[in-house]
Amino acid sequence: MSPEQLLAPPVTTLPTLRAAVTGLPAYVPGRRSLGADIAALASNESHYHPLPAAMVAVTEAAGRMNRYPDMAAVELRERLARHLGVTAEEVAVGPGSVGVLQQIITGLCDAGDEVVFAWRSFEAYPILVELAGARAVRVPLDDAEGHDLEAMAAAVTDRTKVILLCTPNNPTGVPISHERLEAFLQSVPSSVLVVIDEAYVEYADTGPDSLVLYRRYPNVCILRTFSKAYGLAGLRVGYAIATAAIAEGLRRTALPFAVSALAQKAAVASLDAGEEMAARVSAVKLERARMAAELAAQGWKLQPSQGNFLWIRADDQLLASLVDAFNAAGILVRAYAGDGLRITVADPASNDRVLRLLQAKAA
Template sequence: MNVRFAERSTLRDVRAYRDQEPSNAEGGSRITFDLSSNELVLPPLPTVLVGIREGLSRLARYPDPTARDLTEEIARHLCVSADELAVGPGSAGVLQQILLARCGKGDEVVYAWPGFDAYPLLVAISGATSVHVPLTGSGGHDLDEIRTRISARTKVVILCSPHNPTGTMIDHGELHSFLHSLPDHVVTVLDEAYVEFDRGSNPPGLPVFLREHSNTVVLRTFSKAYGLAGLRVGYAAGPRQVIATVRKTAIPFGVTRFAEQAAILSLRSEVELRERLAAVAAAREELTAGLRELKLPVLPSRANFVWLPLASATESFARTAATAGVKVRAYPGHGARISVGETEAHRVLLAALGQRFVEAGSEMP
């Protein structure tokens, strides 16, 4: 019996997330170092590892579907109310909840491009249409152009700061001015997945920011600075009426008890986290310096990765890295993103690029 499956129209031109990406090989080369996903190369904080081991005996039980303990811990940490928070399976999972709560067929979501490569898929799942706005020449948001793309159909604007994949920050004054200029029917999602790398473990000012911008939701994650990518936990902070709707779109039991406990312990480990952030920043600057010595066009970064605007040379650059056993993230036609990794990974990559420079002369990369 043949059954015709009617696929949602917004999904026809998108792929499952990274379904075409090779697991360990690129052009026949075996990958030794993966610098493509902005993962932290360090393990979770020592305090967190102890807490996870102690929870193994509770695997047969469902977690709290409201993640109440973590919600209250985040509220204390950020000095906001618990009903201004929604917790979910990573910031991508919470963003999907926001889009499902706000968007449907005929709606539009505006964001800078290139950007986080899950954005197009998550928008398509909600039934809305993506509106891409090119980055500026310096890798930042073109807020004026984003403003011109907003229409009556726009339900959400996504801003990412530090931006993925370029590592640039949105100027605070320009951000406030932009948010004040938006119409009331638009909710802005400020994706701060990498904010700890720029401003420390507990960026200040969130309660004041949310009061001043009542149509803005701030999105954060424990996957990056806290090193919990494998546990999937993130959260959104925003207006009570928006957050209440966002919670309705959550997958039941989407945040495991392990993830909840690990996130709570992470928030209580400020000293350990600050030491880790300092180490990542030092490694980032060393990688940046090494790339600049090779005359490569690397942008200053405020995250745990660096961006090279390579345009048409992007794929060639990625192949050179892969041949040496290092996987980077290529955005064809735009540039390459390199996550901060192990010292040895940086050494191998820079050596391969240096050899390519010797072979190609001024045509590097």
């Protein structure tokens, strides 16, 4: 054998990714700000600085970052339990609500099982479902940009393991009423886990009382996050409320030590600073109402949003025109091909820039 043959790598089959992975659409995060004059309104994050109490908690916890965090997140789970009137055994935490949702899908779905959700809704839903080898069942939104619960109930089969209900819905901002949601729960099998995804619940003036429904229907799971109103998007901490058996399963499927000690301490401190957080939420609601009223006066047709964002339904031609105009004006917004545009409500000055641009486009 020649030296060249000895040095040549053997001809062999290389590792390949699972087909479920290669076929996944990439999650598209909101574009980031590249300068002080850019208004970053593409991600639904808080535009306030972190709560002072959370900053203090993180600073104190930073001195112990050489140690692993509490994998069971006992302090945070107990604080959440007191806050919500449940037991710590009914609480599971994870790296953001999307991390907890992955724990839910992993814990309940085998290959070929079905997960039903509205579409368009949170972009991570089909990605997490398909990654688990389950089948995503998309049910189109109704004419009011909300969940078509009757069609969703009709889509349930004997392979359905989970139903995802996003209220208020991301990206349209439309909530599900308590009465409609309760009727839906009465119509679906009790063996199906119904996840009420309430990432934006703090901003909502209307919608279901999910804790009441959870106490009545043990197949309900509540999903929430500290990334939005509490302003901890960069620390990644979310949680679920479910029966003790389901919550224990979610803790078992969690990536070990996924929620950092800094995130846990900041979340506890944020819950303790509820009044200050509520004042910030109130300010966002006022800006949301101001923007919605002015846009309606300009002639834009919007559904009343209960999130910290506004939604403009647009075909691809209008969408491209709007995105080009926003880009030229240094305003980052979130476009959804074939559907529309989502604009996060931010500080009054940034919001005024949005209003001026849309006034020009409406003229």
